[in-house]
Amino acid sequence: MKKKYVVAKDIYTLADLQTWHDVDPPIRLGVFGDPVEHSLSPQMQNAALKHCKIDMQYARFHILPDELRQAVGLIHKLEFVGINLTIPHKISVLELLEAAEDNVKRIGAVNVVKVEGGKLRGFNTDGRGFARAIREEFSVDLRDLRVMILGAGGAARAIALQCAKENCERLVITNRSIEKAQKLADELRDFFAGPKVLGPVARLQAIPLEEAAIRFQIGNVDLVVNATPIGLNRGDPSPIPARLLAPHVMVYDTIYSAERTPFVSAAIEAGARATNGLSMLLHQGALAFEIWFQREAPLEVMRKALGRSD
């Protein structure tokens, strides 16, 4: 019998997964989130799939926290290749997986799942995507940088681990709740035991997200990264004020909802070089594509789909 195709929806739900109707090309990939309407992953991944002549589509799925277990169970049955996870599922999905790469265990968060031989395997491509983004945006490697990270949540943990693995010169973790920053620093301590000599400042430090503490450290950092959600909502302030930034500092805001986020605007006001998180989104997505299909991602096609031509 001829297969019945229906038109693809902008956003799918758990109910759709439970009464699945295939479309043409069939949906075999997607992003699970709550909210999810803001996600740019479908436009980037669908451009890649089309370019590589892979006969499937990537869709958005609005999945509530208490629906995650059922939804993840269904991707098995529906023969999905994999999924991306975004807020608030990156941590809770962990207990639903059968295997995970080492990175995931250290970070405690998953942004990519692959269905591999009937098993669900978790990956985290945020840290590697971040490293590639920094190289591309500022022509410098993490190993040559003194980095300050604002935040100690999922994205910050992935970025901090990447900085540690690449043996960055110095890492300052700055968080609203200092205990979380301290815990992350303690977990990474072994990476910083090496002999890089920096004068009187410690190579690894945890400080509160407070003006006085940041002012004291900023002269000894090269790159400041926002890994908090401050700036996502209209009317948000910059996570740190422009008066704390200086022209020598590079600023990377992982938020990409606006070209000039409040943090990027503050940095420009201070005469610093700054960019938003679109390049990290691109590279973490390209790495996800490579995990799913074991082939090189068409980076320039994906970049163009995100509206970037450089």
Ligand code: NAP
């Ligand atoms: P998360 O796990 O919820 O962590 C949020 C972090 O931000 C925590 O450290 C939290 O501090 C801090 N925070 C939250 N609200 C704050 C406030 N009002 N004031 C001060 N600190 C605050 O979130 P996540 O998954 O790490 O995501 C963080 C951001 O990264 C998201 O906004 C997302 O846009 C971005 N991101 C971008 C990409 C990309 O590809 N460009 C990829 C991943 C994530 P406490 O510990 O004190 O609560």
